[in-house]
Amino acid sequence: MIGSIPFEIPAKYAxxxxxxxxxxxxxxxxxxxxxxxxxxxxxxxSLAQRLGAQLLNVSPFDxxxxxxxxxxxxxxxxxxxxxxxxxIQQWLTxxxxxxxxxxxxxxxxxxxDRFDRLDQRLDAFKEHIDRRFDELxxxxxxxxxxxxxxxLREAESAYTYRNPDDRFMRVAESLESVISFLRSxxxxxxxxxxxxxxETIKLLWSLIEGFVTGINARVQxxxxxxxxxxxxxxxxxxxxxxxxFFDGFSAVDWVNAGIDPAREIETSWERYSIQxxxxxxxxxxxxEIQSQMDSRPYLLExxxxxxxxxxxxxxxxxxxxxxxxVVLPAR
Amino acid sequence: MAWFVDWLKKLFSSAExxxxxxDSVRNSLDxxxxxxxxxxxxxxxxxxxxxxxxxxxxxxIAWRNQCLSFNEIEVRKExxxxxxxIEKELETCSLVKLGDQQRFHxxxxxxxxxxxxxxxxxxxxxxxxxxxxxxxxxxxxxFDQPVDYEATNPDLDAQAGLKHGAGSLFMMGAGAAAVPxxxxxxxxxxxxxxxxxxxxxxxxxxxxxxxxxVVLMVGYGLFRAARSRPVLSEEYLDKVEQSLRKNLFAxxxxxxxxxxxxxxxxxxxxxxxxxx
Numbered sequence: 001m002i003g004s005i006p007f008e009i010p011a012k013y014a015x016x017x018x019x020x021x022x023x024x025x026x027x028x029x030x031x032x033x034x035x036x037x038x039x040x041x042x043x044x045x046s047l048a049q050r051l052g053a054q055l056l057n058v059s060p061f062d063x064x065x066x067x068x069x070x071x072x073x074x075x076x077x078x079x080x081x082x083x084x085x086x087x088i089q090q091w092l093t094x095x096x097x098x099x100x101x102x103x104x105x106x107x108x109x110x111x112x113d114r115f116d117r118l119d120q121r122l123d124a125f126k127e128h129i130d131r132r133f134d135e136l137x138x139x140x141x142x143x144x145x146x147x148x149x150x151x152l153r154e155a156e157s158a159y160t161y162r163n164p165d166d167r168f169m170r171v172a173e174s175l176e177s178v179i180s181f182l183r184s185x186x187x188x189x190x191x192x193x194x195x196x197x198x199e200t201i202k203l204l205w206s207l208i209e210g211f212v213t214g215i216n217a218r219v220q221x222x223x224x225x226x227x228x229x230x231x232x233x234x235x236x237x238x239x240x241x242x243x244x245f246f247d248g249f250s251a252v253d254w255v256n257a258g259i260d261p262a263r264e265i266e267t268s269w270e271r272y273s274i275q276x277x278x279x280x281x282x283x284x285x286x287x288e289i290q291s292q293m294d295s296r297p298y299l300l301e302x303x304x305x306x307x308x309x310x311x312x313x314x315x316x317x318x319x320x321x322x323x324x325x326v327v328l329p330a331r
Numbered sequence: 332m333a334w335f336v337d338w339l340k341k342l343f344s345s346a347e348x349x350x351x352x353x354d355s356v357r358n359s360l361d362x363x364x365x366x367x368x369x370x371x372x373x374x375x376x377x378x379x380x381x382x383x384x385x386x387x388x389x390x391x392i393a394w395r396n397q398c399l400s401f402n403e404i405e406v407r408k409e410x411x412x413x414x415x416x417i418e419k420e421l422e423t424c425s426l427v428k429l430g431d432q433q434r435f436h437x438x439x440x441x442x443x444x445x446x447x448x449x450x451x452x453x454x455x456x457x458x459x460x461x462x463x464x465x466x467x468x469x470x471x472x473x474f475d476q477p478v479d480y481e482a483t484n485p486d487l488d489a490q491a492g493l494k495h496g497a498g499s500l501f502m503m504g505a506g507a508a509a510v511p512x513x514x515x516x517x518x519x520x521x522x523x524x525x526x527x528x529x530x531x532x533x534x535x536x537x538x539x540x541x542x543x544x545v546v547l548m549v550g551y552g553l554f555r556a557a558r559s560r561p562v563l564s565e566e567y568l569d570k571v572e573q574s575l576r577k578n579l580f581a582x583x584x585x586x587x588x589x590x591x592x593x594x595x596x597x598x599x600x601x602x603x604x605x606x607x
Contacts, residue, residue, distance in 0.1 A: 023467050025387045032467040035382045247392065247602055252399040252591070265581045269407035276400050283396055291389040298383070330381060 007316075007326040010082055013039070017085060024086050026288075026295030029327070040299045040328040041086065044317045047079060047324035079324040086325065088288075108220070111213050112152035118206050119145050141185075148178050148214055155221055165225040172221035175214055182211040186245060201254070205282060212289055219296065224311070228304035232297040239293040246286050251279035302330065386468040386605045394466055395598035398459045402590045405458075406579045409451040416443055417571055421564045429560065432567055440571065448579070448586060455590050463597075 013029060016022035023032045029039045119142060155171045158164035189204045215238045222231035255275045266272045303313065320326060420439050421429070428435045463469055580587040 020467065023387070025383065025389065028383070030383055035384050035468065037381050037383060243388075243602075247388075250396045250399050252396070252403050265576065267407060267410060267576060267580075269404050269411065272407055273404055276403070280400075284393075287389045287392050287396075290392070291387070294388065295383075 007042070007328055008039070009323050010041075010085055010325055010327055013327065014085055017087065024088070026291035026293070028295045028298055037298060037330045039330055040302060042299075042313070042317060042326050042328055044320040044323055044326055046321050082324050108152045108156035108217060111217050112149045112156070115145050115149040115152065115210065115213070118210055119149075140181075144178050144181050145210060148175065148210065148217075151175055151178070152217055155217065155224075158224075168221040168225040169227070172218050172225070175218040175221070179211060179214040179218065182207055182214060183241070183245075186211060190245065190249070201279065201282060208286075208289075212293075215293070219300075223300060223303075226309065228300050228310075232300035232304070235293065235300060236297040239290070239297070242290055242293050246290060249283065249286060251276050251283045254279055299328075302328070306331075384468070384605045386466060386601065388602055388605050390466045391598055391601045391605055394459075394462045395594055397462055398455070398594045399591050401458050402455045402587050402594070403580065405455055406451055406585075406587045406590075409447055410575055410579050413444065413447045413575060414568075414572055416447075418568065421568065426560060429563055429567075432563070436567075436571075444575070451579075452586060452590065459594060 013022055017024070017029075021032055022029050022038055024030075024041075027041045028037055029041065030037050151171045151174050155168060158167035158171070161167060186204065186207050189200070189207060192200075215235075219231050219235045219238075222228075222234060255272070266275070303310070317326070417440055420443070424435060424439065428439070577585065579585055582588070
């Protein structure tokens with residue numbers, strides 16, 4: 001029990017998770033045989049502090065050794081153990097501010113840091129895919145990323161106000177146009193014909209990072225302003241939009257679509273496997289993002305039902321320093 | 332025919348199940364009634380949903396993606412093994428046999444290709460079915476909501492698959508040589524997943540047609556023929572490899588396209604129903 005909210009620790013569910021009678025779906029645990037929501041997962045300040053900043057630069061395309069060395073950090077041992085218990089293997093490549101278990105505590109500061117990194121990565125894309133990525137597009141990208149960053153800083157500063165709700169609502173509204181831009185860019189890049197190299201998929205991943213972070217920030221702003229129903233509704237709509245984009249995505253289709261028609265199709269299963277293996281972490285990350293987005297409305301609705309305010313929840317979670325993730329049992 | 336009768340029984344029994352709530356659903360409803368909780372928001376909007384689907388969308392997508400990758404890799408492995416086997420046949424066959432490529436192909440190579448393609452299809456379908464069974468809650472979905480197999484597989488030789496049953500290899504007559512199908516492998520899910528993977532027919536495209544073969548002319552001369560052997564072998568192997576690539580993974584109706592098409596159709600049907 002933490003404060004007045006009856007949180008539990010994940011270890012309590014270890015046996016049921018191991019036997020498969022309870023399964024994790026995004027940020028919730030459910031009974032495998034009935035589908036009943038057993039509990040909601042919630043990240044704590046401990047996770048955000050220890051994991052978040054270190055994962056800002058980790059992407060699904062980083063080598064296994066880079067991620068293993070990160071996971072080998074003694075400070076992260078407890079986090080790793082808990083996340084493995086919850087079968088969140090993909091977590092290490094996603095970064096805490098990107099997905100967020102439950103309602104993100106990574107904070108707007110970390111979200112804006114992520115946009116800084118995205119901005120830096122544009123230089124690399126420019127070098128590799130300069131024909132597609134002309135100056136006009138680049139300037140447009142930078143303008144939008146910069147706009148998101150400003151909005152997130154505004155949201156971060158809202159905490160210092162006595163009545164921050166109006167500010168959160170203003171940021172939530174302003175984020176919509178930037179999210180729309182990123183959405184249309186993802187759509188465009190997904191449908192683009194021609195050779196698909198590593199750089200084009202990294203660009204796509206960056207757009208997705210920006211898109212998801214923007215959505216998370218918008219949902220977070222609404223929740224912070226006490227608009228839980230609107231936050232849950234928005235979260236659900238965005239999750240459905242995400243299905244539309246990525247339900248059909250598979251590494252196989254991406255590899256096959258990227259095959260140069262002028263060249264022979266790849267006949268070697270070893271070489272074909274190498275191409276697929278490069279994309280599998282991306283494929284898995286997309287599935288995990290979908291699950292997280294899909295499960296979040298259930299938590300928001302639960303918090304509203306239980307009349308738990310975001311500020312109270314955040315306060316309690318920030319105080320928790322031992323457990324990286326806690327469990328909020330559904331009643 | 333026994334399996335077909337069995338399938339019909341299951342289909343009707345699942346239709347009956349849809350009319351009355353299944354035990355698990357009934358228990359769920361009782362439990363909700365006891366606790367005053369609601370499944371659908373529209374019923375009692377003041378309460379948040381406490382149930383999500385037993386089958387997770389993420390599990391279905393992961394299953395689909397694993398199958399697509401497995402199929403692509405597996406047919407390429409099969410291709411490599413098949414080419415090696417055909418090369419061995421070429422090395423050991425007599426010059427006389429090689430001289431009549433059409434006959435050599437029909438008698439020595441085509442049976443190898445048929446068997447090999449059949450085996451890879453069966454392996455891929457078994458992998459798909461095994462993976463599907465492991466998805467939590469999928470068995471109940473299979474019985475409660477069977478996929479309309481024929482409606483979801485319009486471009487496949489479904490009738491041939493249904494007609495010839497599980498694991499059968501149906502060889503069409505010589506007159507069908509012009510049709511790009513010589514055989515159809517049909518694997519039928521045994522047990523509870525009948526409604527999901529159903530009877531999946533994958534047609535095996537014809538490997539090569541008669542016009543592509545070289546037949547040594549009478550009087551060509553044994554000595555010249557012997558000298559031509561490496562050239563003949565290479566030409567023949569090139570043609571077979573080209574044809575195999577098209578049939579296995581490069582062509583529009585290749586084995587892997589058909590297998591992956593089936594997997595995508597089934598996953599689309601499941602995703603349309605699963606939430607949570």
